[in-house]
Amino acid sequence: MWKRHWKKLVGVAAGYAALRVAMKLSRRFDFQGRVVVITGGSRGLGLVLSRQLADEGAKLAICARNEAELETAQNELLEAGIPVLAQVCDMQNRDSIRHFFETVRRDFGRIDVLINNAGIIQVGPLNTLTHGDFEEAMNTHFWGVLHAVEEVLPVMRQQGAGRIVNIASIGGQLAVPHLLPYSASKFALVGFSDGLRAELMKEGIFVTTVCPGLMRTGSPRNAKFKGQHRAEYAWFSISSSIPLLTMSAERAAQKIISACRYGRAKMTLSLPAKLAVCANALAPELIADLMGLTNWLLPKSGGIGHHAAQGKDSSSWASPSWLTTMTDRAAERNNEMLVE
DSSP states (O other): HHHHHHHHHHHHHHHHHHHHHHHHHHTTOOOOOOOOEEEETSHHHHHHHHHHHHHOOEEHHHHHHHHHHHHHOOOOOHHHHOOOOEEOOOOOOOOHHHHHHHHHHHHHHHHEEEOOOOOOEEOOOGGGHHHHHHHHHHIIIIIHHHHHHHHHHHHHHHTTTTTEEEEEGGGSSSSSSTOOOHHHHHHHHHHHHHHHHHHHHGTEEEEEEEESSSSSSSSSGEEOOOSSSSHHHHHHHHHOOOOTTTTTTHHHHHHHHHHHHHSSSSSEESSHHHHHHHHHHHHHHHHHHHHHHHHHSSOOOOOTTOOOEEEGGOOOOOSSSSSGHHHHHHHHHHOOOOOO
């Protein structure tokens, strides 16, 4: 009898696998000639995504808050012969978002893909953080994404198809000490993104939620650090450079583009991040205790208190150093070195 049940189980599994392959192939998306909008596209992961999508033949529209960084990124892409629209846009400002997307629609006439990549990071213990820090994170990672989605949905619905990629984080699945505004806003983004996919699939619009673990993008230089800002920058930048624990921005971008191409629902990037999510699901009490222990090891309050310093203004003997070589090189490659 067990053999009969086993055969049925194998048959069901094989049927499901075949269905998944068929669905994947039917949803395959070609980026050639498509209009792709990337928020936060001037540096880091956003710039790497721009380069790789340009190689796929996409037409690009990128935005960022820093005009000088945006101009540098645009010039790089234009020199490579890539058609790109670049416009200053503050993803915390609804009018600025509306103006940017109006420009994209006017210049390109359509929007096929939206990649919500813009982000900010504030690092410090809870008693150094303010309501403003949480508002800034929510305005960027949640409200900014919501407003961008509202701008593209009418166009995608009229076209009868579209792709939306929301770059969340492992911090949106597993809360990390000293990153509370970031984690809280990324948790909100993950919930919104998952629900958005369920509602839009019937309209041919596929939403992909991406939760990267630690990546070597070079972004620590432009993150904000509070309290003992030099010590905070040291642990954060060193963690972003550890081999095997981190993933290169180039590899992450390849996986994100592949997920968008096949309309995948959700993807957690890097093996350590996947293991952490699984461990949290299977043993939440243990992981909570480990996070509490981690907090004991992180820098205490003091230093500059509620004031914020960027990573590039928080150097010490530990960072930059040979311990941060990989993330420092990534910063040079990915337009993270601009000094205002």
